[in-house]
Amino acid sequence: MPLRLIFMGTPEFSVPTLRALAATGHEIAAVYTQPPRPAGRRGLEMTKSPVHEAAEELGIPVRTPQSLKSTEEQEVFRTLDADAAVVVAYGLLLPRPILEGTRLGAYNGHASLLPRWRGAAPIQRAIMAGDRETGMMIMKMDEGLDTGPIALTEKVTIGSEMTAGELHDRLKEVGARLMVEAMAKLERGEMTFVPQPSEGATYARKIAKEETRVDWRRPAPEVHNHIRGLSPSPGAWCEMPFAGRKERVKLLRSTLAEGRGAPGEVLDDGLAVACGGGAVRLMELQRAGGRPMMAENFLRGAKIGKGTLLS
Known part of the structure; x- marks a missing residue:
């Protein structure tokens, strides 16, 4: 028989799992998500979470404690x-009475290869650290921070140019499929668990x-990983000169480049920038209040040529 489930999640990352479970025929008794938050330029509009909106669309009761x-x-x-x-990126700690408040327990979809990258920002941290592999794991939750035993794992390769946004979109689909598989095993009484390693x-x-500010004194591979690990949000940034004043610019995409110079020095007319060792070429940028632009389009409105020093 299909399971009767409580779904707990908040951001867009969680939505594919909610939809997949509902489509598979499980009964979703309720959805728990973070309360609506102020949004808009003046913070006057209360905005529901992506999970809240998806649950209402599916006709599922929503609770926002x-x-x-x-x-x-x-x-x-x-x-x-x-x-x-x-539970997928819910955002609240679950006390023991909640963990034990269902017949078979609570199961979390976590975006890393545990025990590496327990906690709040596993996707960004994996890329910023230069990891070449990550994945999704389904674990049975306990009172620790992402310390429960593992039921299912699927590994995902992190490409050398992959951004956090791209990895996020890949993992949310893997996570949805993996959670459907996990609930099918639970339904059949076939779920098995492996304790997390004590090391690593x-x-x-x-x-x-x-x-989030770029430190050009760091080696080029670290700067490159920093930029792609924070793209598109919150976004790595530096200051660039525009009409005699400095302006904060988000750096959304980069690649490793050839060249040497003072850290932060622009080395050519194609936005290659010297780092503490080596250089990176900026490929996509965004001015404050503007839209993301590829470098060649960005440079049409910005006189940032060879010899410019980025702070």
Whole structure:
């Protein structure tokens, strides 16, 4: 028989899994997601999460508690009488009564090869570290931070030019398919688990604003990984001169290049920039308030030629 599930997720990354589970015939008793947040230029509009909007489209009841710590919320969760909870990038910690509030437990879709990159930003951190491989894992949740035993794994190669946005889109589809497979195994009573290794754990802390600025003193491969690991959001950036003033510009795509110079020095008229060792060529950029542009189009409106020093 199809399972009765509670789905818990918030961003666009979670939506394919919700849709896939519903399409497979499982009963989604309720969707839990983060509450609507202020949005718009003045923060006056309250915007529902992508999961919230998808759930309403599917006709599934939605709950948006600020926290799951209260006994009242935990009792509401328990009375949903679900077989299992499916969690994909929900954004709230699940206390023990929630983890134990269904018949078969809670199962998380996590975007890394655990125990590497536990935590909030595994996709960005994997690329920023220069990893050549990552993946999706389905684990049974416990009270630790992404420490539960693993049920299913699918590895994904990280291309040398792949951005975090591209990897995000690849992994969200892999994760949806893998979770459908996991719930089918759970339904048949065939789910097996492997404990995570005790060695090799790393933590993917949330991306901080102060680390998004490009440091041209770093070696070119590190600068390249920094740019693609933060693309498209929040975006690595530097300052460029425009009409005698400096302006912040997002760097969305780059490639390794030949050349040497002072860190931040533009080496030619095609936006090759010297780093602490080697150089990168900027391929896609975005001015504040503008749209992303390929370098050749960007340069039509910006006089940034050889010898310019980027701060």
